[in-house]
Amino acid sequence: MKIYKLLFLLLIFIQLSCNSQQKKINGISFVASRDTISIKHISPIIKAQGNYVALMPFGFIKKLSSPTVIHNNDRQWFGETKNGLHQYAKNFQTADVKIMVKPQIWVWKGEFTGLIEMNSDENWTILEDTYSDFILTYAKAAQNLKADILCIGTELEQFVLQRPTYWKELIVKIREVYKGKLTYAANWDEFKRVPFWADLDYIGIDAYFPLSDKKTPSVKDFELGWQPHKKVITQIQKQFNKPILFTEFGYRSVDFTGKEPWDANRVEGQVNMQGQVNGLQAIHNQFWKEDWFAGGFIWKWxxxxxxxxxxxxxRFTPQNKPAEVVLRKLYKQD
Structure with missing residues (x-):
């Protein structure tokens, strides 16, 4: 009788383990456009085995010291607005693809959002008020859509570090209107200092860690490069006991793609498909089988x-490259 009981428990454990693997977030960052979308735009993502998409409405500020977040107006592309989010999300949900709503800020000329910083208390208050309006607009939209995840900000290090009380209070306000899971997309060199991980459901990281100085790093080179970063990631995960979510990850198909993976500005450079492929294989090898790892969203589609x-x-997209074939294989495994 004890043997049968042990076998039954073993079968349950195996089933739970399989279910755990099936629940990984195999996500794709879907770029907003001027257009509406239909199943023809979604089919390639389904073929790539994506089970989540990050949809990214945008707010804009004029410069790093400007306090006003402008959003959801007629001058924006359709996909960057609330109506665009709704249209995109409904089409993806019809195709059984889950949604992370990830509102983002764009600074004129593409300056880095982590450096947004005000020069007076008055301007900080304006920034806080207009950012709250921005994020709560999309928190309500996410709730109406029953989106699975809401990302409350992306790479806003100075804003976060200098105004921690505001962010704590904002999270409370967000939870009053949105009942799904919350994360924040911290830059790869920021995530160790975010003061509110305990208040969220996922520790979100935009995972552009420097991994190798080689022209074409091998899978092994990439995996060796991951070791010191993975050690810190696991320390933060254990400290807060929250799953890790790579809110963005990816590599350009260019020489030296592992050296500064965040660099989107350097347009020149020799095309290198193998470096991109090896980077994707290595990040999957290192993280997708870890119990504490929720999954991630490849940048970008x-x-x-x-x-x-x-x-x-x-550039970053894996579309119509060997990386797309590899992504399909890796996502299919989970």
Whole structure:
């Protein structure tokens, strides 16, 4: 009788383990556009085995010291607005793809959002008020859509570090209107200092860690490069007992792609498909089988699938590259 009981418990454990693997977030960051979308834009993501998309409405500020967040107006692209979010999300949900709503800030000329900083208390108050309006607009939209995850900010280090009380209070306000899971997308060198991880459901990291100085790092090179970073990630995970979510990850198909993976400004550079492939294989090897790792969202994917990426493209998208084939294989395993 004891043997049968042990076998039964073993079967339950195996089933739970399988279910755990199936629940990994195999996510894709879906770029907002001028257009509405339909199943023809979603089909390539389903083929790539994506089970989540990050949808990214935008707010704008004029410069790093400007306090006013402008959002949801007629001058924005459709996909960057509340109506666009709704249209995109409903189409993805119809196709059984889950949603993370990830509102983001764009600073004019593309300056780094982590450096947004005000020069007076008055301007900090304006920034806080307009950012609250921005994020609560999309928290309510996320609730109406029954989106699975809401990301409350992306790479806003100085704003977060200098105004921690505001962020704590903002999270309370968000939870009053949105009942799903919350995360914040911390930059790879910021996540250790975020003061409110205990108040969220996932520790979110934009995982552009420097991993190798080689022109074409091998999978082993990438994995060796991950070791010191993975050690810190696991320390933070244990400290807060929250799952890790890579709110963004990815590599450009360019030489030296592991050296400064965050660098999107350097347009020049020799196309290197193998470096991108090896980086994706290594990050999957290192993280996707860890129990404490929730999954991640590859950066980035455009709706006009047939017209982007390809053999001459050295940017982040895996579309129409060997990286897309590898991504499909890796996501299918989970």
């Amino acid at each position: 455009f709706h006009t699938h047939a017209k982007v990426g390809g053999e001459k493209d050295n």
